[in-house]
Amino acid sequence: LMLDEAQAIKNAETKRSQAAMNLMAKFKMITTGTPIENHLGELWNLFRFINPGLLGSRKKFNEQFANPIEQKGDITKRLALKKLIQPFILRRMKSQVLDELPAKTEIVLEVVQNDEEMAMYEAIRQQALEKLSKKSANQTGQRYIQILAEIMRLRRACCHPRLVLPESQISSSKLTLIGEVLEELLGNKHKALIFSQFVGHLSIV
Incomplete structure (x- = not known):
């Protein structure tokens, strides 16, 4: 059984994690x-899935590792935890597995809003x-x-x-710029992927 993007079950309290x-x-x-x-409780829950019991109960884990490391910065406890879980972790950096790809080129384009925007x-x-300004001091949360x-x-x-x-x-200056960039890319036979944090924005594009 393999779970991809396993951070989705990091919270032990969620129904997804419990399932x-x-x-x-x-x-x-x-x-x-x-x-x-x-926090380290997320690591504990991931190991509860793949190797139950390795890190003990949540209470024991908090007492032995999480609290000393997170609250006191205990280096000894951090190294002990690392040594305990190391045999079960295989870490790969992009630089180790993507040798055939060229280096990423990042170009930042500044967008100036029009007067209406x-x-x-x-x-x-x-x-x-x-x-x-209408929120009172008693409503901090x-x-x-x-x-x-x-x-x-x-x-x-x-x-x-x-x-x-x-x-x-009102017209969007950002959308106008996207159109100009896409026109240039497609004109030169390139392909493009557009990402946005807002799904609604992609539907407009």
């Missing part, structure tokens, strides 16, 4: 580029500040979530006005 733990197999393997994203962005920013939501809304506005105002007729 995975119930899968029976004589041999289990996982692949992931991010075995730890937030800038006015819309400023209006949304002012709305965000007004909303946040909610205020933090609201801040992230407003930042995300501003990011979407930078991609395309219609991502925040579906009926907007």
Whole structure:
């Protein structure tokens, strides 16, 4: 049994993780580029899937490794944990397995918003500040979530006005630039993949 992108089961409390733990197999393997994203408890849960018992119970693991390493920066415990799990880990860097590919070339293109986009962005920013100013000091948690939501809304506005105002007729400077780049690439017989953090943006493109 092999799980790809195994970080999807890193949280022991999720139904997905609990379902995975119930899968029976004589041999289990996982692949992931991010075995730890937030805390060592995620590593414990991944090993609970592939090698149950190796790291002990969650309580024992926290007492023996997680708490000393994360709270006190205990180097001895960190090295002990590394030694314990090392035989079960095969790590490969891109440089080790992609020798046949040329080096990546990264080109950053700056996009300047047109006047209408800038006015819309400023209006949304002012709305965000007004909303946040109404949150009381006793609503710290909610205020933090609201801040992230407003930042995300501003990011979407930078991609395309219609991502925040579906009926907007304001043109997108970013989309215009994408069109120019694609025209040049396709004109030179190249292929292109377009990525975006927002699915709605891709549907517009």
